[in-house]
Amino acid sequence: MPEPRPEPWLDDDAGALVRPFTATGGRTRPAAELDLMTLVRATGADVRGPAVPEHDxxxxxxRRPVSVAELAAHVRLPVTLTKVLLSxxxxxxxxxxxxxxxxxxQPTDKDLLEAVLHGLRKRL
Incomplete structure (x- = not known):
């Protein structure tokens, strides 16, 4: 009799439950200095296949300049993990x-900052 196949770890809201550090091979520190506002852009260079789907x-x-913070939000990964993969x-x-x-x-728009602050206070 065949052994039952293990079910993948799933969460209805989160999807597959895989520890984030598995995508980085256990690395927790990026090799490059990147902050949240660093802009990243693909070069179009032919690279050997990315090691994890998140690279793709x-x-x-x-394809257009995007900040590290924005990128982390789009790929739904912690910022530190995003920085390691970007490195x-x-x-x-x-x-x-x-x-x-x-x-x-180009001074910072005070009205915009106050609107953001108001929105954050409302959500908290």
Missing amino acids: QMLALC DLLERGAVTTRAPELTPH
């Missing part, structure tokens, strides 16, 4: 990074 997702999202892509030459452009001629 990230490359697809990076892999950076080492392969698949993406480039740069700091966001902030100029003194």
Whole structure:
């Protein structure tokens, strides 16, 4: 009699339950210095197949400059894990990074910041 196949660990809301560090091979620190506002863009370079599906997702999202924070939200991964995976892509030459452009001629909009603060307070 065949042994029963194990059921995948699933959660109705979250989907498959896999520890995030398995995608990084247990690594918890990125090799590159990346902050939440770092802009990432795919280079289009031909790289040997990404090691995990998240690499493919990230490359697809990076066709235009996107921040590390935005990228983490889109792929639904913790920021630290996203940074580790981005470091892999950076080492392969698949993406480039740069700091966001902030100029003194574009001051921060106080009304926008107050609206964001108001929205955050409302949600908390």
